[in-house]
Amino acid sequence: MATHLAAFLPEKGQPIEVREKQTLKPGPEELLIDVKAIALNPIDWKQRDFGFAIANYPAVIGSDISGVVLEAGSNVSATFKPGTRVTAFAPTFFAQGAPDYGAFQQRPIIPATNAAPIPEYLSFKEAAVLPMAYATTWAGWSTIGVPRTTSYSPSDKQGLLVWGGSSSVGSAVIQSAKLLGFTVYATASAKHHEYVKSLGASKVFDYKEPNVEDAIIKAGKEDGLTFQYGYDAVGATQSCQTILKALKGDGTARLASAPHPNPDAPTIEGVEAKFVAAAVDENARKEQFSFIFNTWLKERLEKREIVPSPRIQVVEGGLHGINKGLDILKAGVSATKLVLEL
Known part of the structure; x- marks a missing residue:
């Protein structure tokens, strides 16, 4: 045997x-x-x-x-x-x-x-x-309803927020989102900014900065972008929801969260956070x-x-x-x- x-x-x-x-x-x-x-x-x-x-x-x-x-x-x-x-x-x-x-x-x-x-x-x-990162990425897109056929162009001004851009999942999300045609904003430590940009992020923000949420919102408005979707790779649901609420335009924004969102955290009107999971069936x-x-x-x-x-x-x-x-x-x-x- x-x-x-x-x-x-x-x-x-x-x-x-x-x-x-x-x-x-x-x-x-x-x-x-x-x-x-x-x-x-x-x-x-x-x-x-x-x-x-x-x-x-x-x-x-x-x-x-x-x-x-x-x-x-x-x-x-x-x-x-x-x-x-x-x-x-x-x-x-x-x-x-x-x-x-x-x-x-x-x-x-x-x-x-x-x-x-x-x-x-x-x-x-x-x-x-590759496997876990892209399985989690695509489970996230499915969870928040991003169609597989999504194909935006820069003129569509569709932004996507990735919190934790230098992580395994975050870096896969950036590459996938870029291929779907989104203009990607990401967060990462300052030392990883150039690396995260090389993966496809348009702008990268230091999550350690005290006013990082305001900085992202300001940049999104200046660039004329609408952020209907976001992906939290590391566990910053509240910050992501605050940003999406300010930049979502009409309708409900959707946030995919790789970590379980804190059930006790206050909800933000107009933004729906969902835990990323593969299909149950x-x-x-x-x-x-x-x-x-x-x-x-x-x-x-x-x-x-x-x-x-x-x-x-x-x-x-x-x-x-x-x-x-x-x-x-x-x-x-x-x-x-x-x-x-x-």
Whole structure:
């Protein structure tokens, strides 16, 4: 029986342990991936420490991988024939930590809807940072009703606010919003302003400045922009709502919030904040992920219209470096994505 190494979470709040696991064959609509790189996300250390979205132990968690297709199920298209280089979103949340589907292992099972082939110009470590960021980005657009077919031109004067532009999700949101035709305003620390502009933001504001809300509102009015939509990547719902209220024009403005909005925070008339979530219905989620990965991400990478972001920091040790990487992430990083190479 074939085996591979996997990083198991034995119990809630315990260190992750690397040991052998049986290698399974993929189902009809699944892929078996030989993982080359894993990217870490803040939710990973929260799952380790607090048991979020885990039904049973031992569990295998983690979401972001890149690698090579070893085997494809009978119903999978030839796009994912063995040997294909891919980036993929491991469904650990929806599988509730079931060991076969977590990213923290050498050979996970991945739904084909959650994978995108990657061009040769992209390294495995670069490709690994894409899945969670763009799945969350597009879940946000769906949550607040931004159509997939959105295609504004600069003359439409449609602005979009991104709070937390140098974060993993924020940087993906900026690139996606720019491709949809929005004029993007973003916030970030002053040291990251030029980087965030390079991703497609028209103007970047220092969120640490005491009058940053007023500065954004003033700039939006001077530029003649209407902000019907916003995306809070880091948890600044009140500031985002204040800005959107001032710049929304007619109708209701909508804010996608990657962190859960504070339920006790006062609401602001004319602005609706919604928590970003993938489709609850399994079939709807499959369709959503198929669009994100099989179509949108595949095409954008082929055309070189997006770049991996933010900057990558490699954590040494492969699977054995996961606990160290999660501890670094827990302590806090800025404009940095931690990646392990296998």
